[in-house]
Amino acid sequence: MKRNVLIIGAGGVAQVVAQKCAQNNDVLVDLHIASRTPAKCEAIIAGVHEKSAMKVAGTFSAHQVDAMDTAAVAALIRQTGAQIVINVGSAFVNKYVLDACIETGAAYIDTAIHEEPDRICETPPWYGNYEWKKRDACAARGVTAILGAGFDPGVVNAYARLAADDYIDEIASIDIVDINAGSHGKYFATNFDPEINFREFTGTVYAWQGGTWTENAMFEVGREWDLPVVGKQKAYLSGHDEVHSLSANYPKADVRFWMGFGDHYINVFTVLKNLGLLSEQPVKTAEGQEVIPLKVVKAVLPDPASLAPGYTGKTCIGDLVKGTKDGKPAEVFIYNVADHKEAFDEVGSQGISYTAGVPPVAAAMLVANGTWDVGRMANVEELDPHPFLGLLNVMGLPTCIRDAKGDRPLRF
Numbered sequence: 001m002k003r004n005v006l007i008i009g010a011g012g013v014a015q016v017v018a019q020k021c022a023q024n025n026d027v028l029v030d031l032h033i034a035s036r037t038p039a040k041c042e043a044i045i046a047g048v049h050e051k052s053a054m055k056v057a058g059t060f061s062a063h064q065v066d067a068m069d070t071a072a073v074a075a076l077i078r079q080t081g082a083q084i085v086i087n088v089g090s091a092f093v094n095k096y097v098l099d100a101c102i103e104t105g106a107a108y109i110d111t112a113i114h115e116e117p118d119r120i121c122e123t124p125p126w127y128g129n130y131e132w133k134k135r136d137a138c139a140a141r142g143v144t145a146i147l148g149a150g151f152d153p154g155v156v157n158a159y160a161r162l163a164a165d166d167y168i169d170e171i172a173s174i175d176i177v178d179i180n181a182g183s184h185g186k187y188f189a190t191n192f193d194p195e196i197n198f199r200e201f202t203g204t205v206y207a208w209q210g211g212t213w214t215e216n217a218m219f220e221v222g223r224e225w226d227l228p229v230v231g232k233q234k235a236y237l238s239g240h241d242e243v244h245s246l247s248a249n250y251p252k253a254d255v256r257f258w259m260g261f262g263d264h265y266i267n268v269f270t271v272l273k274n275l276g277l278l279s280e281q282p283v284k285t286a287e288g289q290e291v292i293p294l295k296v297v298k299a300v301l302p303d304p305a306s307l308a309p310g311y312t313g314k315t316c317i318g319d320l321v322k323g324t325k326d327g328k329p330a331e332v333f334i335y336n337v338a339d340h341k342e343a344f345d346e347v348g349s350q351g352i353s354y355t356a357g358v359p360p361v362a363a364a365m366l367v368a369n370g371t372w373d374v375g376r377m378a379n380v381e382e383l384d385p386h387p388f389l390g391l392l393n394v395m396g397l398p399t400c401i402r403d404a405k406g407d408r409p410l411r412f
Helices: 012-023 038-050 070-080 091-104 131-141 155-167 194-201 241-249 263-274 293-300 304-310 340-347 351-368 385-395
Strands: 005-008 031-035 060-064 084-087 107-110 145-147 170-180 205-209 212-216 222-227 231-238 254-260 314-325 328-339 377-379 400-403 406-409
Touching: 005 012, 005 070, 012 031, 012 038, 012 304, 012 340, 012 351, 031 038, 031 070, 038 060, 060 070, 070 091, 084 091, 084 351, 091 107, 091 131, 091 145, 107 351, 131 145, 131 377, 155 170, 155 241, 155 314, 155 328, 155 385, 170 222, 170 231, 170 241, 194 263, 194 293, 205 231, 205 241, 241 254, 304 340, 304 351, 314 351, 328 340, 328 351, 340 351, 351 385
Parallel strands: 005 031, 005 084, 031 060, 084 107, 107 145, 145 377, 170 254
Antiparallel strands: 170 314, 205 212, 205 254, 222 231, 231 254, 314 328, 328 400, 400 406
């Protein structure tokens, strides 16, 4: 059994991961957290102790590491005896941490696709540019590597697999809808790392439709959705990680991702983009100083972790899956509703960080008990969704379904 855990990263999602690992440290025993800034790790551990989150007596240690240094990460894995690495650092570090896990034999779990700082929206499928190239190496070493085990990607991938296993015989379309109907009370802010957030929406919007990749501009295609709890919400076709693995595993289905945006966000975003302030390419100031505009914008916006105390409202994220069952048209909407205030009360984070941070801990627990310790690289939809969603039901992210019978919770 693999039970010792190293968390990479010290942002808002890492805070949730740390709290949830502590709440389950009878399964995930020896806990460590590392980032470039040890003080941030120590603050997260202090938060764990303030909430008396440790389920049983145990250790939780902070470390310093440059996660873009594979040798340093591998050395830390060996030093700590970590058997499972939960990588919730920047998407820029993924390939380096993955290589360290392959080198040491530790299981690897992340929540997003690797990105290169100077490239945006590379040729699809995005996983094929970096992670999938390591499939053979993982298999040869017997290394479990679970890709995209956050909420989206992650839980929504499990929802698609659940629909295919239990509700739809032939899938025609998978529409993933992500709505944040909450309010942080700030003039303008992003719910997670602004640099990563903006990069998602400044490039080409890729969707898988009619058996091929289609391209649109951001905010070009929008529609209104009538969803459980949050009601009618406008969402726009967006590029996103899970489309790139689901299209490979369900090639006959149309796969699209829709994200909700208010008019104010779109207006501010559009101004920033049109001014060139969302560019990842360096420019020189009149004084000759080289700066990256996107990093400057990140520096002046609120830290996403600072939004948590005053955040109110709910999120609704789910999959609308259409197709046929027993030869007849069928559709299901499988979803979760999370509450920002409830997330803050439990772990000190807002709901977006909560939905992203709880699932990789559930995945780690399934690796620890052997259920998902598959000794190869896998996207979430390639694994049995039932134990995963069953754990999430009791860890704070319950799954519900809307179908011809109405809305109801699902039990696993």
